[in-house]
Amino acid sequence: MYLADEAWPDLETYFEEESLALVPLGSTEQHGPHLPEGTDHLIAEAFAREVADRTGYLCTPTVNIGVSPHHRQFWGTMWVDAPVFRDYVESLARNLTYHGIDRIVFVNAHGGNVQHLREVGRRLRDAGDAYAVEWMWDDAIPDLVDDLFEQNGPHGGPKETAMIQYLHEELVHEDRLDDAKEGGVPSVAATGNVRHGSRTFYDAIDNTDNGVLGDQTDATAEKGEQLFDAASDQLEQLCEWLANQEFEALLPKEHV
Template sequence: MHLSTSTWPEADAVETDLAVLPVGSTEQHGPHAPLGTDALTAEAVADAGVEAYHGEVVVAPTVPVGVAEEHRQFAGTLWVSEDTFRDYVRETVASLAHHGWDRVVVVNGHGGNVAPLREVCGRITRHDDAYAVPLTWFDAVDLDRDWTGDPDAPPVDIDAIRMGHGGPVETALVRAVSPDLIREERLDDAAAGAADGWGEWVGGANLAYDSAEFSENGTVGDPRDGSEALGEWLRERAAEKLAALLDEVAARDVSRPERR
């Protein structure tokens, strides 16, 4: 059940303690992919995972702005501080828990949200009246294991799609869920100005803080490798991971350790 399209009596009638909160970002994804890519993909994975799950789940509205100052040089990028983001997620989870939906999986589509989400979900679980755990969809899909073990996986160079931003993985999923949003005529330019990897690494340290320092147009990886077939495969695998996680969260003893 999606809260944004439901009435309050319909929400009141739901008999579940499970909720999903998609979170993303509004930031540049190269000249070919929309600023809302991370929110769009997080919501798509959340919907597919809930559909694959065997029980009822409440789906909260997607949080569209995240921790994304690293893309500030590119027009249209929006961001909030980590403190603001953590507070927003924590208070949203608290409001879900107020209505009885106190087991929450936060489905994330943006790399900059990973660290603050892990911290705030731990704080929620330790100190609030809820249990929360984050799932970042592109980390949940194990390309080596999931792709190698699937005879029906689309043909792809795994090494070419491992790391990217507006690259093959994100481009593929957007093609699968909203193909009209990919500017096909700009793909060659996106690839020409793309970086081969994220950051400038020396001795295990990333010297670059902003994507403009190492990518001419904000793209990392060749988006031309991101086919619709790959996107559909990624969505299915991510949905399976989310459905399995919902199973575990539903069955988990979430009482505080000191109370057990």
């Protein structure tokens, strides 16, 4: 069920009977010369709406702009400051708790959001208002990602390329895949910017002139479909597990 498509009287039964909501989040930022700036939020929304259709759980509208200042040197990248993002997402989540939701899955497709969504989840849990977890699609299927791609990225690499080829092929500049590979770098390790255990870079452009890593020419829509189906299965299982938990068991334990 997609919240924004429903009239309010038709949502009452859901909020009376169910306690779980899916909240898709991504970013609007550069993904190299070949992918749209909406790559992350397009992927997040696709997963959330797919699993909402499968399960009947509620899916909210997508948070399209995330914590992306590390891509700011590339044209069109948009971002909000981390404290603003955390407060916004927490406020959005509390909208849901007002209507009776007490467990939330943040369906996330942007690495820059991860730590901030974890912090929001902690705030909500510590307050006893909701149990919210962050879910990242490629973290759900790491073995498959590794099996499909020799150089999988992470950013703007073949896994994201394959996903957008499958979900929105019309947005992929297929004629730029070679340029993306040749103008980028194979991996973060290959940049030489991890020194003595420290990540000595802050921005994407410190690592790659065109904003991407990995071998984009290794991507296909067929691989994207494999990734999408496998990760959707994992998200569906997470939702069912979470919906079946006693809420009290999800809250912080008492002090020893």
